[in-house]
Amino acid sequence: MELAFFIEVLAGGLLAGVMYSLVALGFVLIYKASGVFNFAQGAMVFFAALTFVSLVERGMNFWLALVITLAVMVVLGLAIEKVVLRPLVNQAPITLFMATIGLTFVLEGLSQLVWGSQPHGLELGVPDVPIEWLSQKANINISQFDLFASAVAGTLVAVLAVFFQKTRIGRALRAVADDHQAALAVGIPLKQIWGIVWAVAGFVALVAGLMWGVRNGIQYALTFVALKALPVLILGGFESIAGAIIGGLIIGASEKLAEVYLGPYVGGGIEGWFAYVIALVFLLFRPQGLFGEKIIERV
Amino acid sequence: MLYREAGQFKTSYAADQQIFPILQDRIGVIAVLVLAFIVVPLIADQYWLGAILTPFLIFSLAALGLNILTGYAGQLSLGTAAFMAVGAFMAYNAQLRIPGMPIIGSFILGGLCAAAVGIVFGLPSLRIKGFYLAVATLACQFFVLWALQRFGWFSNYSSSGVITAQKMVILGYELDSPQAKYLLTLFVVAGLALLAKNLVRSETGRAFMAVRDMDVAAGVIGIPLMQTKLLAFAISSFYCGVAGALFAFCYLGTVEPEAFNLDLSFRVLFMIIIGGVGSILGSFLGAGFITLFPIFLSVVSQTISHATGMEISHAIVSNLELIIFGALIIFFLIVEPHGLARLWQIGKEKLRLWPFPH
Amino acid sequence: MTQTQRRIGAPVLAVQGVSLSFGGVKALQDVSFDVRQHEVRAIIGPNGAGKSSMLNVINGVYHPQQGTITFKGETRSDMNSHEAAAMGIARTFQNIALFKGMTVLDNIMTGRNLKMRTNFLQQAIWIGPAKREELEHRRKVEEVVDFLEIQHIRKTPVGRLPYGLQKRVELARALAAEPEVLLLDEPMAGMNMEEKQDMCRFILDVNDQYGTTIVLIEHDMGVVMDISDRVVVLDYGRKIADGTPAEVRGDQRVIDAYLGVAH
Numbered sequence: 001m002e003l004a005f006f007i008e009v010l011a012g013g014l015l016a017g018v019m020y021s022l023v024a025l026g027f028v029l030i031y032k033a034s035g036v037f038n039f040a041q042g043a044m045v046f047f048a049a050l051t052f053v054s055l056v057e058r059g060m061n062f063w064l065a066l067v068i069t070l071a072v073m074v075v076l077g078l079a080i081e082k083v084v085l086r087p088l089v090n091q092a093p094i095t096l097f098m099a100t101i102g103l104t105f106v107l108e109g110l111s112q113l114v115w116g117s118q119p120h121g122l123e124l125g126v127p128d129v130p131i132e133w134l135s136q137k138a139n140i141n142i143s144q145f146d147l148f149a150s151a152v153a154g155t156l157v158a159v160l161a162v163f164f165q166k167t168r169i170g171r172a173l174r175a176v177a178d179d180h181q182a183a184l185a186v187g188i189p190l191k192q193i194w195g196i197v198w199a200v201a202g203f204v205a206l207v208a209g210l211m212w213g214v215r216n217g218i219q220y221a222l223t224f225v226a227l228k229a230l231p232v233l234i235l236g237g238f239e240s241i242a243g244a245i246i247g248g249l250i251i252g253a254s255e256k257l258a259e260v261y262l263g264p265y266v267g268g269g270i271e272g273w274f275a276y277v278i279a280l281v282f283l284l285f286r287p288q289g290l291f292g293e294k295i296i297e298r299v
Numbered sequence: 300m301l302y303r304e305a306g307q308f309k310t311s312y313a314a315d316q317q318i319f320p321i322l323q324d325r326i327g328v329i330a331v332l333v334l335a336f337i338v339v340p341l342i343a344d345q346y347w348l349g350a351i352l353t354p355f356l357i358f359s360l361a362a363l364g365l366n367i368l369t370g371y372a373g374q375l376s377l378g379t380a381a382f383m384a385v386g387a388f389m390a391y392n393a394q395l396r397i398p399g400m401p402i403i404g405s406f407i408l409g410g411l412c413a414a415a416v417g418i419v420f421g422l423p424s425l426r427i428k429g430f431y432l433a434v435a436t437l438a439c440q441f442f443v444l445w446a447l448q449r450f451g452w453f454s455n456y457s458s459s460g461v462i463t464a465q466k467m468v469i470l471g472y473e474l475d476s477p478q479a480k481y482l483l484t485l486f487v488v489a490g491l492a493l494l495a496k497n498l499v500r501s502e503t504g505r506a507f508m509a510v511r512d513m514d515v516a517a518g519v520i521g522i523p524l525m526q527t528k529l530l531a532f533a534i535s536s537f538y539c540g541v542a543g544a545l546f547a548f549c550y551l552g553t554v555e556p557e558a559f560n561l562d563l564s565f566r567v568l569f570m571i572i573i574g575g576v577g578s579i580l581g582s583f584l585g586a587g588f589i590t591l592f593p594i595f596l597s598v599v600s601q602t603i604s605h606a607t608g609m610e611i612s613h614a615i616v617s618n619l620e621l622i623i624f625g626a627l628i629i630f631f632l633i634v635e636p637h638g639l640a641r642l643w644q645i646g647k648e649k650l651r652l653w654p655f656p657h
Numbered sequence: 658m659t660q661t662q663r664r665i666g667a668p669v670l671a672v673q674g675v676s677l678s679f680g681g682v683k684a685l686q687d688v689s690f691d692v693r694q695h696e697v698r699a700i701i702g703p704n705g706a707g708k709s710s711m712l713n714v715i716n717g718v719y720h721p722q723q724g725t726i727t728f729k730g731e732t733r734s735d736m737n738s739h740e741a742a743a744m745g746i747a748r749t750f751q752n753i754a755l756f757k758g759m760t761v762l763d764n765i766m767t768g769r770n771l772k773m774r775t776n777f778l779q780q781a782i783w784i785g786p787a788k789r790e791e792l793e794h795r796r797k798v799e800e801v802v803d804f805l806e807i808q809h810i811r812k813t814p815v816g817r818l819p820y821g822l823q824k825r826v827e828l829a830r831a832l833a834a835e836p837e838v839l840l841l842d843e844p845m846a847g848m849n850m851e852e853k854q855d856m857c858r859f860i861l862d863v864n865d866q867y868g869t870t871i872v873l874i875e876h877d878m879g880v881v882m883d884i885s886d887r888v889v890v891l892d893y894g895r896k897i898a899d900g901t902p903a904e905v906r907g908d909q910r911v912i913d914a915y916l917g918v919a920h
Contacts, residue, residue, distance in 0.1 A: 103625060
């Protein structure tokens with residue numbers, strides 16, 4: 001009984017963590033390629049999901065809506081790169097970060113201006129109900145949808161990993177992440193690369209938005225999902241895809257476990273801040289995260 | 300020709316160190332102070348005092364606090380609202396539980412409690428920097444709000460953590476009217492602004508800026524990094540705490556922890572980005588802008604509504620507000636990273652030459 | 658001329674058996690030398706010889722794995738830079754470490770940091786002890802400003818100054834601390850002939866007027882021969898020569914490693 005419950009909570013936490021990872025992936029992509037911490041990732045998730053669901057609700061075919069939303073996200077990504085990032089290209093990272101905060105507000109306002117501000121539900125064909133044989137045989141409730149989301153996330157990560165390691169463009173992206181000047185010197189078209197990166201990040205945002213949309217509905221609060229991705233990135237490092245996944249799993253699991261097992265002692269509601277405190281503690285002992293690179297300052 | 304400095308030579312270092320070395324500036328500032336302290340309370344109506352000027356002053360104070368920490372000392376913080384909350388709730392508790400406590404004393408106590416919280420959550424700054432530190436302050440933001448809601452002591456066991464600020468009495472006078480609240484706020488904010496200005500011009504201010512610009516070098520020349528960073532957190536949180544207390548006592552009257560949410564922290568951050576990071580004047584300009592802009596927008600939309608007969612919904616206006624704020628942040632960061640304060644300076648420099656072109 | 662007027666005293670700083678590595682890289686291996694009071698000591702050597710690392714060890718930025726530094730009678734291997742500054746060691750850096758967001762005057766004033774006693778509350782009130790202290794230190798800083806002839810750029814933000822002037826401001830900041838030992842890391846790097854002559858003049862004047870002991874890293878051989886009393890030569894982290902400029906210039910090992918054909 002106890003063990004079954006523990007497994008249920010753990011699994012639930014891990015799978016929630018997968019959701020965080022999906023959002024964190026978008027961050028990692030952009031950070032890897034352009035060194036910018038894109039605070040607007042959450043707003044991009046929101047915008048993607050909202051666009052998709054609004055198109056579907058207006059009667060558009062599921063797959064067509066998906067393609068169109070993807071196209072919109074790509075265009076959005078390119079526009080962001082051109083209007084916001086390029087003018088700020090040599091500024092301090094903190095300036096770029098604040099610009100993405102401004103971008104967040106623009107996207108939020110724009111999303112709601114265009115599509116309205118009521119929450120939407122979303123159906124993707126996989127119901128959010130416990131897997132039958134598991135709950136009957138072992139009394140463990142794990143949602144079918146959660147499993148589906150993990151499969152999607154896993155596939156996405158695998159595709160991205162192959163993309164970065166094996167393809168020419170992926171190599172170019174890694175070169176740009178390492179050193180802009182050097183990449184330029186060997187003829188890598190920087191602007192195109194950044195455009196591609198933001199487009200891919202937009203795609204990842206769309207996937208994340210869809211997954212979250214089914215779970216929590218598509219509403220304004222989705223933009224704050226970005227904030228939860230921050231502790232994930234701190235644990236996993238800002239530049240590691242594997243780190244985003246593992247970080248997400250750890251955060252998701254510890255959050256849920258803390259809420260269930262520690263929560264009752266302090267009256268509950270721990271989930272709101274527990275992830276951040278974990279991140280904080282981590283930062284004090286290992287600022288570069290599990291997979292990040294150590295930062296050395298020279299005078 | 301009005302703004303010429305000709306003939307205004309400084310013959311001592313003391314004269315050179317003045318806050319307003321140019322005579323015309325001094326006259327200008329005195330005029331503003333007279334306007335603020337004397338003219339406004341006499342002629343302004345309740346709406347202006349209660350809904351515009353008083354919150355403007357309060358947010359200027361919060362922006363000032365954040366500017367000290369982020370603008371001068373370079374420690375990014377997203378927990379401003381949490382410090383304000385601590386100030387508000389502890390001032391309330393001081394009034395409630397300490398018999399005979401004067402209201403200013405409660406404000407100061409609220410500020411000191413906020414300073415203590417600031418020091419605790421500022422400790423990570425000794426090891427982490429930049430937006431990693433921002434994440435640490437996020438932890439503070441979420442944790443403080445949770446604690447204020449969870450532990451009933453803070454709100455005297457009211458439901459959902461709501462507190463109602465007590466009546467303020469100074470030397471027998473009850474501060475009830477909008478004029479009185481405005482004047483108290485003005486008095487507190489002006490005083491703290493003066494102290495802040497003195498502070499940033501002195502060695503402490505220089506130490507802050509050294510830590511901001513290159514903390515490794517600062518350490519090497521002898522500036523104590525730990526004390527400096529923690530002092531910045533403490534002073535900044537004190538200012539935000541007092542702002543929070545004023546927020547509860549002189550503005551809203553009734554507050555709950557949710558009023559001090561992350562959104563408010565971002566607002567104050569926007570104020571200093573637009574107003575000018577690392578500038579006392581900038582804190583006021585930014586706060587003024589962000590306080591007045593929504594009102595300006597709704598007036599414009601109402602005018603358009605009446606003129607064209609079209610109904611512009613409230614939702615549209617508030618979304619437009621978001622978009623324009625965001626766009627302005629980006630605009631300022633690209634075009635003038637030092638914000639309105641720098642634009643003001645450039646304007647003054649042009650004025651020195653006026654009416655000549657160069 | 659100035660060499661006979663100055664009285665070079667006993668060793669005030671001694672480096673004993675210092676070894677420093679970063680991971681697998683050995684930056685310094687068993688280096689020992691001393692610096693006498695009031696002298697101008699040059700450290701020279703090819704790039705990567707460990708010269709900057711040596712300065713960093715002396716003022717506590719790096720801690721050596723082996724060896725000690727003796728300064729003013731105290732022998733330590735774990736001094737941190739804050740203590741070094743308090744004990745009277747000031748320095749400049751190879752890549753200028755000025756505070757770009759502040760004016761020249763403010764930057765130099767930060768050099769007085771350790772001598773200021775008022776706390777932040779007094780400073781916030783300003784009137785009284787804080788104002789007096791600020792003006793007193795301002796007077797001292799203005800002396801340094803006069804000395805280095807930078808009056809005309811006092812209120813300029815340092816970020817806007819040309820490279821040569823920035824180096825001079827960095828020197829001013831180090832001088833403002835009234836140090837006993839001044840560590841200069843390539844103070845003339847990137848300067849043209851005229852700027853170098855100015856800088857030489859300033860360094861010699863500092864040594865003359867204030868009696869400050871100077872340890873400097875420098876690549877320009879002409880400068881080294883002209884202004885230094887004694888020279889230490891490093892190569893791949895080891896000391897290969899130690900003596901007067903003339904002695905070092907004639908040393909075969911130095912010629913092989915660094916100087917090339919003697920001319």
